[in-house]
Amino acid sequence: MAKAVLVREVINIPEGVEVSIEGMKVRVKGPKGEVCRDFSHAKGVIIRKDNGKVVVEAFFADRRKKALVGTIAGHIENMIKGVTKGWRYKLKIITTHFPVTVKVVGNEVVIENFLGEKAPRKAKIVGNVKVTVKGKDVIVEGIDIEEVGQTAANIEQATKVKDKDRRVFVDGIYIYERGLAE
Numbered sequence: 001m002a003k004a005v006l007v008r009e010v011i012n013i014p015e016g017v018e019v020s021i022e023g024m025k026v027r028v029k030g031p032k033g034e035v036c037r038d039f040s041h042a043k044g045v046i047i048r049k050d051n052g053k054v055v056v057e058a059f060f061a062d063r064r065k066k067a068l069v070g071t072i073a074g075h076i077e078n079m080i081k082g083v084t085k086g087w088r089y090k091l092k093i094i095t096t097h098f099p100v101t102v103k104v105v106g107n108e109v110v111i112e113n114f115l116g117e118k119a120p121r122k123a124k125i126v127g128n129v130k131v132t133v134k135g136k137d138v139i140v141e142g143i144d145i146e147e148v149g150q151t152a153a154n155i156e157q158a159t160k161v162k163d164k165d166r167r168v169f170v171d172g173i174y175i176y177e178r179g180l181a182e
Helices: 063-084 145-158
Strands: 004-012 018-022 025-030 033-038 046-049 053-061 087-094 101-105 108-112 121-124 130-134 137-142 172-180
Touching (some): 004 063, 025 063, 033 063, 053 063, 063 145, 087 145, 101 130, 121 145, 137 145, 145 172
Antiparallel strands (some): 004 053, 018 025, 025 033, 087 137, 101 108, 108 121
């Protein structure tokens, strides 16, 4: 497989967003907050600012480095979108057997009476994420896409039904929409 001489991705920095790069650490500040990310694991990849743009590049890149350049560029784009608009995941509470109570207590989401169980099920809220329960919807919002996604996954995983027929016991909290909060 031939190596590419130069692989480059360019990300525009929108108005009102400040990006600072120290080595392989990228810090993005915007109207909604600040997200910091360390890419020091990416050997052979260069991240720099150039005329109001972030440039991610690699010289003499093999397949792995090409993929790494695209991945890092995607992460930086998601950081910029997060500090300008924010991320939102919507989950739906589905119950067929028992009425479920969902509430936020500290940095945990507590699910009570799930399938009639006496002990409440708990899901951890990761990082600086806001979780609200409105009727049958659970809304997870934040500026870091990884923290928002992991929190939503924790809630979905906490209500996973084991040792029962999934076609009959469809109870749970499921992600049905994800994207920018706007």
